[in-house]
Amino acid sequence: xxxxxxxxxxxxxxxxxxxxxxxxxxxxxxxxxxxxxxxxxxxxxxxxxxxxxxxxxxxxxxxxxxxxxxxxxxxxxxxxxxxxxxxxxxxxxxxxxxxxxxxxxxxxxxxxxxxxxxxxxxxxxxxxxxxxxxxxxxxxxxxxxxxxxxxxxxxxxxxxxxxxxxxxxxxxxxxxxxxxxxxxxxxxxxxxxxxxxxxxxxxxxxxxxxxxxxxxxxxxxxxxxxxxxxxxxxxxxxxxxxxxxxxxxxxxxxxxxxxxxxxxxxxxxxxxxxxxxx
Amino acid sequence: xxxxxxxxxxxxxxxxxxxxxxxxxxxxxxxxxxxxxxxxxxxxxxxxxxxxxxxxxxxxxxxxxxxxxxxxxxxxxxxxxxxxxxxxxxxxxxxxxxxxxxxxxxxxxxxxxxxxxxxxxxxxxxxxxxxxxxxxxxxxxxxxxxxxxxxxxxxxxxxxxxxxxxxxxxxxxxxxxxxxxxxxxxxxxxxxxxxxxxxxxxxxxxxxxxxxxxxxxxxxxxxxxxxxxxxxxxxxxxxxxxxxxxxxxxxxxxxxxxxxxxxxxxxxxxxxxxxxxx
Numbered sequence: 001x002x003x004x005x006x007x008x009x010x011x012x013x014x015x016x017x018x019x020x021x022x023x024x025x026x027x028x029x030x031x032x033x034x035x036x037x038x039x040x041x042x043x044x045x046x047x048x049x050x051x052x053x054x055x056x057x058x059x060x061x062x063x064x065x066x067x068x069x070x071x072x073x074x075x076x077x078x079x080x081x082x083x084x085x086x087x088x089x090x091x092x093x094x095x096x097x098x099x100x101x102x103x104x105x106x107x108x109x110x111x112x113x114x115x116x117x118x119x120x121x122x123x124x125x126x127x128x129x130x131x132x133x134x135x136x137x138x139x140x141x142x143x144x145x146x147x148x149x150x151x152x153x154x155x156x157x158x159x160x161x162x163x164x165x166x167x168x169x170x171x172x173x174x175x176x177x178x179x180x181x182x183x184x185x186x187x188x189x190x191x192x193x194x195x196x197x198x199x200x201x202x203x204x205x206x207x208x209x210x211x212x213x214x215x216x217x218x219x220x221x222x223x224x225x226x227x228x229x230x231x232x233x234x235x236x237x238x239x240x241x242x243x244x245x246x247x248x249x250x251x252x253x254x255x256x257x258x259x260x261x262x263x264x265x266x267x268x269x270x271x272x273x274x275x276x277x278x
Numbered sequence: 279x280x281x282x283x284x285x286x287x288x289x290x291x292x293x294x295x296x297x298x299x300x301x302x303x304x305x306x307x308x309x310x311x312x313x314x315x316x317x318x319x320x321x322x323x324x325x326x327x328x329x330x331x332x333x334x335x336x337x338x339x340x341x342x343x344x345x346x347x348x349x350x351x352x353x354x355x356x357x358x359x360x361x362x363x364x365x366x367x368x369x370x371x372x373x374x375x376x377x378x379x380x381x382x383x384x385x386x387x388x389x390x391x392x393x394x395x396x397x398x399x400x401x402x403x404x405x406x407x408x409x410x411x412x413x414x415x416x417x418x419x420x421x422x423x424x425x426x427x428x429x430x431x432x433x434x435x436x437x438x439x440x441x442x443x444x445x446x447x448x449x450x451x452x453x454x455x456x457x458x459x460x461x462x463x464x465x466x467x468x469x470x471x472x473x474x475x476x477x478x479x480x481x482x483x484x485x486x487x488x489x490x491x492x493x494x495x496x497x498x499x500x501x502x503x504x505x506x507x508x509x510x511x512x513x514x515x516x517x518x519x520x521x522x523x524x525x526x527x528x529x530x531x532x533x534x535x536x537x538x539x540x541x542x543x544x545x546x547x548x549x550x551x552x553x554x555x556x
Contacts, residue, residue, distance in 0.1 A: 097472060120486050132485055155485060159478070168472035172479055175464035177490050183457015184494045187450040188501050194375060194446035198502035200437070201450055202495065207410055207433060208398050209494075212455050213487060217480065219462045224476035 002026050003148060006059035008052065008075065009066035009093070010038040012123045017063060017092070017152060018046055020127030024151045031055035033071075056083045061145065065092045065119075069099040076106055085111035088141055092117045092133065096171070097164025104137065104163035113141045116163045118170030121153065129154035136165035176216075280304050281426060284337035286330065286353065287344035287371070288316040290401045295341060295370070295430060296324055298405030302429045309333035311349075334361045339423065343370045343397075347377040354384055363389035366419055370395045370411065374449070375442025382415065382441035391419045394441045396448030399431065407432035414443035454494075 010032040031049040032038040049055035100116040107114040115137035131153020149156040288310040309327040310316040327333035378394040385392040393415035409431020420436040427434040
């Protein structure tokens with residue numbers, strides 16, 4: 001007979017986790033602060049708990065996926081504390097390494113096992129082969145429940161004993177992701193100011209994405225190796241960076257000077273520039 | 279008989295351009311401010327010009343690839359101006375849309391054709407199928423010399439009549455690239471502070487790179503379509519962003535608090551966090 005699992009927090013991500021468990025036949029109990037958000041899962045076979053304590057009592061494993069560690073502290077309530085002994089908590093809420101360490105200490109002190117994870121995916125990847133979740137904490141607790149973790153995603157993996165490790169790597173990977181997304185927003189702003197069709201930006205980005213990916217991989221590798229000497233580029237070519245101005249503001253000046261600088265031109269010497277030349 | 283081409287500026291990129299032309303049998307003349315940098319190309323068959331004027335006189339097409347548009351103004355010298363009539367200038371130096379427009383006007387006024395380009399590649403891609411160069415300016419000048427452009431890279435392409443267009447798109451794509459690279463540097467700093475092996479960062483980045491690429495593509499597409507409603511994520515999940523702190527500074531505090539927050543912890547409530555719990 002398969003394990004009983006409770007999912008605490010049924011936002012979009014928590015609901016995806018519960019659905020993946022239900023699909024593979026786990027007896028699944030769900031709890032959410034706003035109960036209506038949990039109710040659609042009942043139609044798929046989940047039991048909707050009336051309280052956190054009820055959800056804890058119903059399962060051997062409690063998966064937590066709420067908005068932050070403050071919200072997940074509902075599990076560290078006095079009323080719940082005595083029910084938690086002997087269970088496994090899997091904390092998948094986004095948080096810091098420090099928060100994971102604190103939680104791990106609290107659960108250890110109350111006789112529960114604790115794994116902390118970071119979901120490196122949007123909800124639509126949960127339960128698929130590409131679903132990646134990084135898990136840290138006692139390896140043996142991960143290995144003993146590997147089948148359940150596989151239900152959540154094909155790339156769920158244990159990355160270290162220290163409870164904060166998954167959140168630390170999550171922070172690093174999020175920094176990388178946000179860098180790419182902020183760069184994209186900046187590129188979009190430049191194109192809009194210069195009246196370049198975003199379809200063209202998309203096509204050209206697709207073409208150079210492998211070059212960018214190669215640079216990212218190289219940057220990680222050469223930092224790891226402590227190899228900072230120049231290969232193909234000189235530092236002076238980096239001066240191109242100076243040409244990236246602050247994000248275009250709200251002034252509409254670009255409209256009447258298409259492609260002759262538009263808002264990009266703000267930082268440059270002024271001068272007449274109409275095209276074609278008159 | 280193939281065209282005569284001069285390459286003005288033989289840094290790493292300019293030398294790669296000259297080598298690609300020499301490989302395909304173009305009569306190639308090179309000039310560089312510091313002559314020694316041009317001389318290795320003589321062994322490959324290039325003529326090393328003693329002056330810019332000599333380089334201009336020797337060729338029908340003058341390709342310019344120097345550090346910036348100020349440097350490329352050597353071509354707009356009075357002594358050179360009369361020699362330029364009837365020739366095609368291909369400006370591949372990094373610059374702004376405004377700079378391209380100014381140059382286009384000057385060359386038009388002096389009876390020369392002008393194309394402005396942006397090289398979306400490192401020198402090792404030049405002359406290969408993957409070599410991408412964006413060219414803007416009169417289409418007919420591009421089409422008439424397509425064979426020569428193909429010699430420089432398989433993905434050399436004309437993207438518009440307006441001379442500033444290539445530089446504008448270059449700025450957008452560079453913003454995207456630098457976003458990804460700064461994000462990577464931040465990720466590296468987090469890993470170093472948290473004592474996470476950079477090999478692990480590289481492996482995990484490789485795993486999630488398709489997810490990030492999907493988000494970049496989606497961000498461009500949904501902005502283009504004006505579609506900003508939420509699909510799978512709620513805005514509150516973006517609060518994860520708040521967890522990305524300022525780049526770790528130079529303090530060595532991470533060493534004695536591995537994975538319990540390290541420098542990441544600076545912005546968080548203080549508290550003891552040792553692992554395993556004592």
